[in-house]
Amino acid sequence: MATDPYPDTARHAHVVHALGARIVDGSLVPGTPIPIEEQLVNELGVGRSAVREGVKVLAGKGLLETRRSAGTRVRPRESWSLLDADVLSWRFGPDAQPGDIRVLADLRVALEPGAARVAAERADAAAIQRIDEALAALHATADDPDPFIGADLAFHRAVFGAADNDLLLYIYDMISIALRSVRQVHTRSVAHNKETLPNHERVAVAIRRRHHRKAEEAMREVVEVARADALHC
Amino acid sequence: MATDPYPDTARHAHVVHALGARIVDGSLVPGTPIPIEEQLVNELGVGRSAVREGVKVLAGKGLLETRRSAGTRVRPRESWSLLDADVLSWRFGPDAQPGDIRVLADLRVALEPGAARVAAERADAAAIQRIDEALAALHATADDPDPFIGADLAFHRAVFGAADNDLLLYIYDMISIALRSVRQVHTRSVAHNKETLPNHERVAVAIRRRHHRKAEEAMREVVEVARADALHC
DNA sequence: TCATAGACTTTCATCTGATGAAGTTCGGAC
DNA sequence: GTCCGAACTTCATCAGATGAAAGTCTATGA
Incomplete structure (x- = not known):
């Protein structure tokens, strides 16, 4: 899952960046469920708290939507906070x-x-x-x-x-x-x-x-x- | 801490709203540290996970800033995501x-x-x-x-x-x-x-x-x- | 065959406890 | 008075347990 710009600290920020960038660049398609918490824990190498905090941040930016027992999915583009600093920097990357x-x-x-x-x-x-x-x-x-x-x-x-x-x-x-x-x-x-x-x-x-x-x-x-x-x- | 628009579920959303509204309406002044996690747990009647997830969401919107061992404080207004849907609705309330x-x-x-x-x-x-x-x-x-x-x-x-x-x-x-x-x-x-x-x-x-x-x-x-x-x- | 109720499974929601790390504070040595 | 370090505070993170809700499967009866 790409390189890690957040080495030891800021684990939850790593989750935010890893998922957020993939959503905005289109790797994760709106409507699709993202991997379940346990799998993200393995893929990203962080604990469940960090995953959950990161997912909540992205939900706060309108990128994700979590439903109990039904998984977490990418929200439609119309729901995204397009003028959020993070979302913009993911979109207008190099x-x-x-x-x-x-x-x-x-x-x-x-x-x-x-x-x-x-x-x-x-x-x-x-x-x-x-x-x-x-x-x-x-x-x-x-x-x-x-x-x-x-x-x-x-x-x-x-x-x-x-x-x-x-x-x-x-x-x-x-x-x-x-x-x-x-x-x-x-x-x-x-x-x-x-x-x-x-x-x-x-x-x-x-x-x-x-x-x-x-x-x-x-x-x-x-x-x-x-x-x-x-x-x- | 005001009334609770989120009764049983969405505990972390309750935290987001309770703190976010107080920050945007000026009750919590930028630069001031907010109560420590344990106290928020008591005041808001939710667990530590919910508090932390809520705080992370607000940090994602630029309203809060957490520093390990130094508390969590309200960020200066220039850092707020002023065009975030939540921030706007707190600001342009009734x-x-x-x-x-x-x-x-x-x-x-x-x-x-x-x-x-x-x-x-x-x-x-x-x-x-x-x-x-x-x-x-x-x-x-x-x-x-x-x-x-x-x-x-x-x-x-x-x-x-x-x-x-x-x-x-x-x-x-x-x-x-x-x-x-x-x-x-x-x-x-x-x-x-x-x-x-x-x-x-x-x-x-x-x-x-x-x-x-x-x-x-x-x-x-x-x-x-x-x-x-x-x-x- | 098909509809449906109920058991089962999956997956997020939340709480709690434990450990760690990094600032802060404060006392003591010089 | 200044500097060093120990104790303390507070967030960071992990792990485990329990719960709730939504979906899935199965057996039953028509």
């Missing part, structure tokens, strides 16, 4: 599906312009300053593909933070988990990076001026370009 | 904070216009038909405040469904959990309901015609009105 890349890119297009708009409505001085700082970092790293990714993520996070909405920020953080894994989506050439700077600048300026329409449009430009890049590769 | 209503209304403004836009880009014939059916149900229940709420939620869900993006749909389903609880956000007068019909209609028509700009604008109108209503009350 080799994510092309379809998932599209989902991610579309989600940004659907979400980020609106978030920029609300940010322009709600941003206070401190939030605006954080955006400006993030923008400066963006400019500073434009020649450096690797740090630029982090600066880019930080910029977008600053925008979401300015909207003063914890649910929105949470959504961004989850997107960002996925983005970071499938870094191709964000790994553009230096030329690409420089091209996107003016758009980012326009986002920051528009928010600073509380111009929600312009903030939204500028952000749309940013994420549309990112989507085109992502789908092109 | 008496949600006014600030949370604002967060919800803003989130819709940030999200739904963009979702409608992507829906207009991606909708296939079946999705468009589902939207039309939902629109018909909306018209049919306009005089009936209670069924109208359901029809409204169904319409918006159909729009999100048309975007062919499971993450987006998941986000909507979570929003919908919150909306359903704080139904004031959606409980408008019959007059209000009738006023909003043309806007919904415009959303449906724009998506049918693949006109993303109009779909977005119409949806913005819908959620801006809803926000104004929600913040006004």
Whole structure:
């Protein structure tokens, strides 16, 4: 059952990861019963408590469903907590599906312009300053593909933070988990990076001026370009 | 420790709910250690296994953190899985904070216009038909405040469904959990309901015609009105 | 042949006790 | 006053026992 990223400690976390990853990547099909507790104990080399705790965690994320005496089965995909950090990292692993890349890119297009708009409505001085700082970092790293990714993520996070909405920020953080894994989506050439700077600048300026329409449009430009890049590769 | 919605069975679920609700409503402050296992066993009237399984589930949702020999403590709010179905239902209970209503209304403004836009880009014939059916149900229940709420939620869900993006749909389903609880956000007068019909209609028509700009604008109108209503009350 | 009641089996649910490991605390030596 | 270590606290995990509920099989009667 693959390698074990949790050597001695955190046995129950090992169970969570081992089963969770196999469910999300499709090895364990929804509706199918998973091996019985005793067999998991043998396969995973942990005690029954650890198995049960792990299974309960996955049930809490909507991936599993236990029924007394009827076994434990994988729940249908509609029940999964798709924006759970673990579920996302299992899904957007090193080799994510092309379809998932599209989902991610579309989600940004659907979400980020609106978030920029609300940010322009709600941003206070401190939030605006954080955006400006993030923008400066963006400019500073434009020649450096690797740090630029982090600066880019930080910029977008600053925008979401300015909207003063914890649910929105949470959504961004989850997107960002996925983005970071499938870094191709964000790994553009230096030329690409420089091209996107003016758009980012326009986002920051528009928010600073509380111009929600312009903030939204500028952000749309940013994420549309990112989507085109992502789908092109 | 409040009443028990889980009488005999599902002991661990009782633990999850009892602790989770108290964490999210602020009774248990982040950073504070919660009672030790033995005490929880006594307070909650369940065995140690049930307590441990429940605590693990909450840890999986980012609400708790256990450290061997150092107790179990409430994690900072930034770590919570804010879009988890349980966390949302604890937060947006019968008496949600006014600030949370604002967060919800803003989130819709940030999200739904963009979702409608992507829906207009991606909708296939079946999705468009589902939207039309939902629109018909909306018209049919306009005089009936209670069924109208359901029809409204169904319409918006159909729009999100048309975007062919499971993450987006998941986000909507979570929003919908919150909306359903704080139904004031959606409980408008019959007059209000009738006023909003043309806007919904415009959303449906724009998506049918693949006109993303109009779909977005119409949806913005819908959620801006809803926000104004929600913040006004 | 077929339907059905009841015994049997499987499998999760829970409790309990025992052992271990890793922080915490506190006293004592210097 | 500072540092070391022993005692203590508290979670981590295993193992065994009991229970409950759902499915399965079988024998019986029509």
